[in-house]
Amino acid sequence: MNSFEQEIANALAATGSFEADAALKLISVPPDTTHGNFTIPCFSLAKVMRKAPKMIAEDLAAQVKLPAGLSKVEAVNGYLNFFIDRGFLAKSTLDEIAAKGLNYGHQDSNGKVVCIDFSSPNIGKELAFHHLRSTMIGNSLSRIYKAAGYKVERINHLGDWGTAFGKLIVMYLREKLPTDQATLDALTVKELNILYAAFSKASKEEPGLEDEARAAFTKLEQGDEFYRTLWTAFRAATLKELMRIYDMMGVGFDHYTGESFFEDKIPAILDELREKNLMVKSNELDVVMLDEFDLNPCLIRKSDGSTLYATRDLAAANYRMKEYNFDKCLYVVDLGQALHFKQVFHVLKKMGREWYTNMYHIPFGVILQMVDGKWEKGKTRTGTASLLRDVIDAAQKKILEFIDQKNPELENKELIARQIGISALTFNDLKNSRLKDVRFDWDAVMSFEGDTGPYVQNAHVRLCSIMRKAGYTVNVSDVDYAQLTDDHAYNLINILAKKGDKILAAVKDDEPSVLAQYALEIAEAAHKFIHEDRVLGSAEEKSRLFLVQSTQIVLENVLDLLGLFPIRQM
Numbered sequence: 313m314n315s316f317e318q319e320i321a322n323a324l325a326a327t328g329s330f331e332a333d334a335a336l337k338l339i340s341v342p343p344d345t346t347h348g349n350f351t352i353p354c355f356s357l358a359k360v361m362r363k364a365p366k367m368i369a370e371d372l373a374a375q376v377k378l379p380a381g382l383s384k385v386e387a388v389n390g391y392l393n394f395f396i397d398r399g400f401l402a403k404s405t406l407d408e409i410a411a412k413g414l415n416y417g418h419q420d421s422n423g424k425v426v427c428i429d430f431s432s433p434n435i436g437k438e439l440a441f442h443h444l445r446s447t448m449i450g451n452s453l454s455r456i457y458k459a460a461g462y463k464v465e466r467i468n469h470l471g472d473w474g475t476a477f478g479k480l481i482v483m484y485l486r487e488k489l490p491t492d493q494a495t496l497d498a499l500t501v502k503e504l505n506i507l508y509a510a511f512s513k514a515s516k517e518e519p520g521l522e523d524e525a526r527a528a529f530t531k532l533e534q535g536d537e538f539y540r541t542l543w544t545a546f547r548a549a550t551l552k553e554l555m556r557i558y559d560m561m562g563v564g565f566d567h568y569t570g571e572s573f574f575e576d577k578i579p580a581i582l583d584e585l586r587e588k589n590l591m592v593k594s595n596e597l598d599v600v601m602l603d604e605f606d607l608n609p610c611l612i613r614k615s616d617g618s619t620l621y622a623t624r625d626l627a628a629a630n631y632r633m634k635e636y637n638f639d640k641c642l643y644v645v646d647l648g649q650a651l652h653f654k655q656v657f658h659v660l661k662k663m664g665r666e667w668y669t670n671m672y673h674i675p676f677g678v679i680l681q682m683v684d685g686k687w688e689k690g691k692t693r694t695g696t697a698s699l700l701r702d703v704i705d706a707a708q709k710k711i712l713e714f715i716d717q718k719n720p721e722l723e724n725k726e727l728i729a730r731q732i733g734i735s736a737l738t739f740n741d742l743k744n745s746r747l748k749d750v751r752f753d754w755d756a757v758m759s760f761e762g763d764t765g766p767y768v769q770n771a772h773v774r775l776c777s778i779m780r781k782a783g784y785t786v787n788v789s790d791v792d793y794a795q796l797t798d799d800h801a802y803n804l805i806n807i808l809a810k811k812g813d814k815i816l817a818a819v820k821d822d823e824p825s826v827l828a829q830y831a832l833e834i835a836e837a838a839h840k841f842i843h844e845d846r847v848l849g850s851a852e853e854k855s856r857l858f859l860v861q862s863t864q865i866v867l868e869n870v871l872d873l874l875g876l877f878p879i880r881q882m
């Protein structure tokens with residue numbers, strides 16, 4: 313079926329007063345539906361039609377043939393208002409939800425490929441709390457793009473190459489730690505963190521240490537076997553902990569192609585830059601000048617021959633194009649790297665890659681925490697950045713306390729508490745436009761009231777619990793749609809009907825917040841419907857239970873698209 317807007321535009325075109333396209337542009341959707349679901353202000357038509365707006369509206373109301381699914385057209389003070397037939401809306405929406413299930417509102421495959429580079433932490437360290445942002449925004453975008461018909465390549469561009477590894481190697485050897493394979497296999501990221509801290513401390517007293525680390529990395533880059541063995545062990549130890557946390561959060565990747573993966577693909581890039589005369593020397597460095605774009609030069613290679621972050625991103629972009637033939641490539645990385653991505657994209661332009669226009673940096677704001685009455689970036693009261701796993705543990709603990717009060721017998725309560733906790737953290741990250749900084753306040757984030765994760769989770773739990781209590785499921789043929797036309801039912805159905813549009817709007821702006829706000833809308837309308845219209849035991853039980861089922865299906869998938877766990881019981 314065409315959208316209601318399109319049907320109305322066609323009907324207006326049939327009166328002979330305008331073209332359908334022009335009519336379509338005039339239609340607006342008022343937030344308050346007391347004066348109709350669609351409205352056409354006739355004021356701008358007065359000049360062309362040489363009639364008063366009031367007359368225009370009245371004449372059109374008399375002439376237009378109401379399309380199917382609309383119940384009424386009305387002219388009020390120069391506005392032409394159309395009303396949806398509630399029974400029709402209920403039937404068309406709920407039948408489709410029943411037929412498509414969790415995929416309701418999704419698009420068929422559009423044959424396009426999107427690469428999404430997200431999370432991409434630096435190896436050798438543990439995930440910090442701020443890593444939640446790229447991880448969860450990217451995770452949600454990858455689910456939303458898939459629902460919008462794209463083939464998605466989820467890429468973790470691990471920071472597994474660079475001077476940081478020189479530092480770890482220097483410190484490891486200096487502390488004379490055992491280098492037999494068994495010890496290396498058992499290394500943990502915690503031990504690496506300790507080495508890191510030790511390096512930072514020592515290098516303050518011995519300025520020469522930084523040079524030693526750089527030299528160690530150069531040696532690693534040149535293929536020293538022993539150094540490679542150490543590096544492999546460091547990488548594996550971090551990856552193990554990383555995977556544990558991703559699993560816990562329900563986050564997955566198709567490719568773990570980190571920076572080291574591009575090492576052997578860099579010479580070809582360097583050759584091409586040289587051949588095309590794009591590389592020049594500046595202060596001992598090889599750079600590509602970007603003056604014509606008002607950008608600082610992009611650094612390609614250091615004097616000792618070692619390559620840089622940008623060089624590896626150039627190789628990665630070319631590799632992704634060759635391997636996945638993407639239509640879009642997104643980089644979900646904090647705002648602080650805006651210049652880096654501009655530089656990389658413009659070097660690609662200079663290299664003649666027309667597709668550089670399909671690469672997008674998707675930046676986001678920082679997480680702020682309250683320290684002594686002020687919102688501060690990246691720190692806690694003790695002045696250190698918090699580890700993501702500690703934050704997850706604390707979230708789990710808070711929710712578990714709540715469950716222990718309300719429902720201590722709940723099966724699997726540890727797991728459920730962790731999933732609600734992670735969902736709460738995620739929702740807080742996604743609920744506002746991604747460019748905004750996120751204010752992190754424990755009590756607000758974990759609250760079951762307000763615009764929070766637990767609030768939307770709880771709406772889903774309530775729907776599931778009504779379905780459990782009913783003990784049966786309703787089929788389409790058992791539903792009387794005329795029983796779903798009261799204000800609460802109508803309002804809820806009207807919201808459910810927008811799922812497809814919301815998915816497309818989220819993709820258009822790369823904004824998971826569109827769906828987070830949508831989840832809140834559904835939760836609120838569902839709470840009202842359940843609260844004020846008894847479901848079980850009412851004369852309309854089957855029809856109302858059917859709406860409960862339909863809402864549960866839509867909400868479950870919206871939670872899933874956000875990367876939240878759709879809990880059924882708490």
Ligand code: ARG
Pocket residue numbers: 429431432433434469470471625628643645
């Ligand atoms: N590892 C980088 C960091 O932690 C982020 C990498 C983002 N992706 C990319 N292709 N540069 O800052």
